[in-house]
Amino acid sequence: MTFLGIERSLTGRRWVGPDAAADRLAEGLAQRAGLPLAVARILAERGVEAEGAEGFLTPRLRELLPDPLSLRDMGVAAERLVAATVNAERIAIFADYDVDGGSSAALLLDWLRGQGRDATLYIPDRIDEGYGPNGPAMAALAGDHDLIVCVDCGTLSHDALTDAGGTDIIVLDHHLGGAILPPALAVVNPNRADEDGSLGHLCAAGVVFLTLVQAGRVLRGMGRPEPDLMALLDLVALATVADVAPLIGVNRAFVRQGLAIMARRNRPGLVALSDVARLDGPPGAFHLGFLLGPRINAGGRVGRADLGARCLACRDPREAGRLAAELDALNRDRRAIEAAVRDEALAQVEARGDAGLSWAAGQGWHPGVVGIVAARIKEATDLPSVVIGIENGIGKGSARSVPGVDLGRVIHRLADEGLLIKGGGHMMAAGLTVAEEKIPAAMARLSDLIAADLAQRSGARDLRISGLMECAGATPQLYRQIEDAGPFGQAAPAPRFAFADQMIHSAGTMGDSHLRLSFRSAGGPALEAVAWGAMNGPLGPALIGARGRRFHLAGRLDLSTWNGRERLRLRLEDAAPV
Numbered sequence: 001m002t003f004l005g006i007e008r009s010l011t012g013r014r015w016v017g018p019d020a021a022a023d024r025l026a027e028g029l030a031q032r033a034g035l036p037l038a039v040a041r042i043l044a045e046r047g048v049e050a051e052g053a054e055g056f057l058t059p060r061l062r063e064l065l066p067d068p069l070s071l072r073d074m075g076v077a078a079e080r081l082v083a084a085t086v087n088a089e090r091i092a093i094f095a096d097y098d099v100d101g102g103s104s105a106a107l108l109l110d111w112l113r114g115q116g117r118d119a120t121l122y123i124p125d126r127i128d129e130g131y132g133p134n135g136p137a138m139a140a141l142a143g144d145h146d147l148i149v150c151v152d153c154g155t156l157s158h159d160a161l162t163d164a165g166g167t168d169i170i171v172l173d174h175h176l177g178g179a180i181l182p183p184a185l186a187v188v189n190p191n192r193a194d195e196d197g198s199l200g201h202l203c204a205a206g207v208v209f210l211t212l213v214q215a216g217r218v219l220r221g222m223g224r225p226e227p228d229l230m231a232l233l234d235l236v237a238l239a240t241v242a243d244v245a246p247l248i249g250v251n252r253a254f255v256r257q258g259l260a261i262m263a264r265r266n267r268p269g270l271v272a273l274s275d276v277a278r279l280d281g282p283p284g285a286f287h288l289g290f291l292l293g294p295r296i297n298a299g300g301r302v303g304r305a306d307l308g309a310r311c312l313a314c315r316d317p318r319e320a321g322r323l324a325a326e327l328d329a330l331n332r333d334r335r336a337i338e339a340a341v342r343d344e345a346l347a348q349v350e351a352r353g354d355a356g357l358s359w360a361a362g363q364g365w366h367p368g369v370v371g372i373v374a375a376r377i378k379e380a381t382d383l384p385s386v387v388i389g390i391e392n393g394i395g396k397g398s399a400r401s402v403p404g405v406d407l408g409r410v411i412h413r414l415a416d417e418g419l420l421i422k423g424g425g426h427m428m429a430a431g432l433t434v435a436e437e438k439i440p441a442a443m444a445r446l447s448d449l450i451a452a453d454l455a456q457r458s459g460a461r462d463l464r465i466s467g468l469m470e471c472a473g474a475t476p477q478l479y480r481q482i483e484d485a486g487p488f489g490q491a492a493p494a495p496r497f498a499f500a501d502q503m504i505h506s507a508g509t510m511g512d513s514h515l516r517l518s519f520r521s522a523g524g525p526a527l528e529a530v531a532w533g534a535m536n537g538p539l540g541p542a543l544i545g546a547r548g549r550r551f552h553l554a555g556r557l558d559l560s561t562w563n564g565r566e567r568l569r570l571r572l573e574d575a576a577p578v
Contacts, residue, residue, distance in 0.1 A: 003465045004552050010542045011518035011578040015554065017465040026169055026467075029053070036478060041466045042485040042495050059253040061233075066199060066250060071207075073186035077170045078214035080147065080185060083551050085112060086222070089146035091119040094133055095309060096152035097126055097300030098203070099293050103205045103239035104151035104172065106269075107232055111212050114227035120145065121313075123306040126368055130396070131431055133160035139475040142167035152204035155189050156424050159180045172211055174204045174410045189424065190480060195289065198403055201246040201491075203238030206254060233258035234267055235312060240292035241285050244489035249427035251269065255487040256276040257281055257325070269311040272324035281561030285487040298330035301368030302337060338376075345373050345387050356454055357447040358385040361397070361439050365389030372397035381539075382461055384450055386443065390436050394421070405453045410446060416552045419445055420534040453547070465554060466495035471520055471527040473501075476566050479559045499527070499553045499570070501578050504546045515540040515572070518551060529555065529570040543575060549559055550578040 003017030011025070014479040022044060030040035032050035048056045052518040057064075068074050073388040084091050085523040091112065095105035103120055112119055122141060124134060132153040138219035141148050154161065161169055161182045161226055169184040190199035202210075209232065237258020240251050247255060265271045270292070274283065277291040299307030303326070311323040321454055345360035348414035352359075358381040370387040378385040384407055388397030401407035415423040419442040423432035434442050476496075488494035499519070503527040505526050507517035515534040520526040534540035541550070554573040 002106075003065050004498060006575070006576045009463065009574045010401055011202065011463075011537065011574050012537050013461050013463040013550075015289075015465050015573060015576070016462040016469065017573075019500075023055060036068045036479060036481055038469070038495060038497070039481050042482070043419070045055065045466070046483070046485075048250040048494075059256055061250070061257055064250040064253045065213070066210070068217075071188050071190060071199065071210065072195060074189050074193060074211065074214055074523070076186050077172070077186035078211055078218050080168060080170060081149070081211065082215050082218045082222075084147045085115050085117050086144060086224070088100050088117065090144060091117070092122060092141045092145040092148045094122045094124075094137070094141065094148055094150045094153070095271060095303040097123050097308075098152070098243035099150035099206045099296045099308065100514060102241040102300075102312055103235040103242075103297055104208045105309040106207060106312035107208045107212065107235050108149060108151065109233075110232060111227055113315075117151075121309060123309060124299070125305050126300055130433070133157040135160050135163035135513070138164040138287045151208055151355075154182060154184070154194075155187060156182070157423075172207050172494070174207055175424055176203055176412055178290060178412070199202060199523075201248055201251055203237045203243040203245040204238050205226040205243075206245070206251065209233075209236050209254075230257070230264070231261060234260075234262040234270060237262065237294075238270070238288050238312075241288040241487070242296070244490045245287075245488050247285075247489045248491050252487065252492070255288075255489075258286075259487070267312070268317040268320035269314045269396065272317070272320040273311065273327070275321075276324045276328040284483070285489050286558075292335070295327045295331045296332050298327050300333045301330075302366065303327075303330040303374075303480065334369060334372075337366050338372050341365045341369050341387070341389075342376055343372045345377060349377055349381065349385075354383075354447060356383065356451050357443065358383045359387070359443045359446075359563055361388035361390055362392050365492070367391075370396070371400070371431075374400040383454075386432075386446070388432075388434065388439060390439075392529055393436045394431075395434045395439055396410050396438055397432050397433065399425070400449075401428045401430075402457070404457045407450070408447045414442055414446060414451065417445070463554060464493075464496060465498045468500060469497040469498060471499065471524050474568055474570070476559055476568050479557050480567055482557065494556045496554055496556055496573065501550055502549065502553050503550050504543065507544050507547055509535060509544065510539075513540075517541060517543060517572070527570055528567070529553065529572040530558075531555075531572040539572075539575060551575045552578060 001019045003015040026041040026044040030037045031045050033053040072416050089572040093105050093108050095101040105218040138160050148169045150171045155173045155175050155177045171184045171187040173189045179193055181187050190202050219226050237255040240254050273292050296308035314320040348360035349358045358377050367389045370389050374385045384401045384405050386399040388395040399407050406427045408430045410547040411430040412422040414420045480564055502519040505518040510516040513533045513535045515531040518526045518528050554574045555570045556573045558569055
């Protein structure tokens with residue numbers, strides 16, 4: 001249903017709102033459950049009825065936590081981990097270099113320290129070693145350790161795990177698996193080919209947490225004290241959001257409770273990262289994904305791969321502050337590198353004009369930023385995107401998908417067909433390595449494989465609006481009530497509201513690419529809005545000189561805290577002239 005009659009906005013999108021039936025459902029839910037209409041609309045969209053409203057708004061981990069033993073190999077993995085701990089065996093943790101891998105490693109390190117044990121942390125260098133276990137590293141770790149735990153990697157590392165010889169290996173992962181499992185004592189992965197997929201939305205840190213829950217049961221059976229697992233949920237929440245895991249089921253409870261624990265500021269690494277990111281107030285899912293996550297990732301992208309995990313696991317506030325400052329500096333370097341690659345990649349995409357896949361490849365593009373650039377291109381084109389950096393005839397790339405296209409599975413298929421040297425991932429993100437001369441053929445085949453999924457997408461360029469709102473109704477109290485229906489993120493988008501017939505009171509730039517403006521309806525109060533990156537697209541230039549003109553505006557509410565003062569504003573996403 002076209003909303004406010006807008007068929008083509010300033011960003012070229014049609015606005016689509018709830019139909020009459022959805023409106024009636026939300027209004028009835030608001031009355032029966034005693035909720036603001038804005039909150040009732042969210043619950044109605046999620047299929048929540050009045051009887052289940054309270055449980056949805058206050059998700060309890062105890063009620064939503066699945067039985068860890070529902071995952072294959074879980075019993076073996078938990079018992080072996082406990083045995084290594086109790087017997088003071090030498091343990092190594094091999095982790096991926098992103099936020100999920102770093103958080104997963106920090107979870108295990110924290111848990112082990114709680115029992116007076118430690119472990120060797122190994123995170124491969126993105127450029128020299130690439131993603132996942134490699135033979136030399138595994139052989140070296142096997143020579144000095146009794147148990148190797150691979151987190152957020154390992155499911156497809158058959159050869160590398162073989163090189164570990166007879167050392168026991170546990171794989172705790174969530175990436176798509178193949179028909180044959182690697183040679184490991186246990187492979188706990190909800191996305192194994194022989195799993196039912198009911199827990200496929202977990203990130204690796206979620207899998208690690210379930211493993212620690214089962215390990216706690218084993219300890220209890222031995223009459224040993226169990227570590228406080230609830231205190232670890234800040235790491236699980238961080239990984240869940242940063243890895244763009246769907247915020248459904250137990251993931252909602254992970255993030256909600258993890259954010260509450262993070263607000264207590266008990267983990268030195270997260271405190272230091274929050275401070276360098278200038279986070280003034282309790283963290284939200286947005287902060288995890290856009291402020292903390294990029295800084296933790298920066299070490300693996302353009303610096304030392306283990307910096308993020310070391311910062312998260314650090315117990316000394318002074319050392320945590322030093323690591324966070326280093327990550328913050330690396331993140332600034334990453335942004336500069338990313339901007340240069342993004343401009344070149346976008347130029348390629350626009351010149352190619354592929355209607356089904358946005359892809360670009362370039363000599364010398366830093367492999368640490370191709371994933372971010374792929375995400376930016378996906379946002380700009382609303383198409384699955386692949387960005388590949390080429391060095392010495394080998395391309396290393398990252399892919400980002402759109403809803404409805406399982407890119408990880410298709411990339412895995414390309415590897416099976418021999419068009420890629422290797423490749424894999426999950427539904428929304430994947431990585432690949434490809435010979436330079438095979439890049440055009442691989443991208444053409446990828447475009448063909450996703451064509452059917454893309455054809456089934458409806459309203460891909462539609463902007464979905466939850467409902468109308470007035471400036472006077474946009475209050476911090478309403479914002480908090482809306483947040484109770486969160487957390488918001490992948491598969492659980494935050495509500496987007498339209499403000500109809502608003503006069504632009506002021507407009508100006510903020511930084512190099514952002515737009516700041518204020519607006520009001522006739523006789524009403526003004527509301528501030530910020531449009532991030534708007535000056536790089538059509539929205540910013542159209543509104544920068546629009547003082548005194550009237551527009552329909554759409555975006556999401558945002559509450560910021562500065563020097564102890566709260567300020568509600570609109571995170572502006574689109575506009576259309578009245």
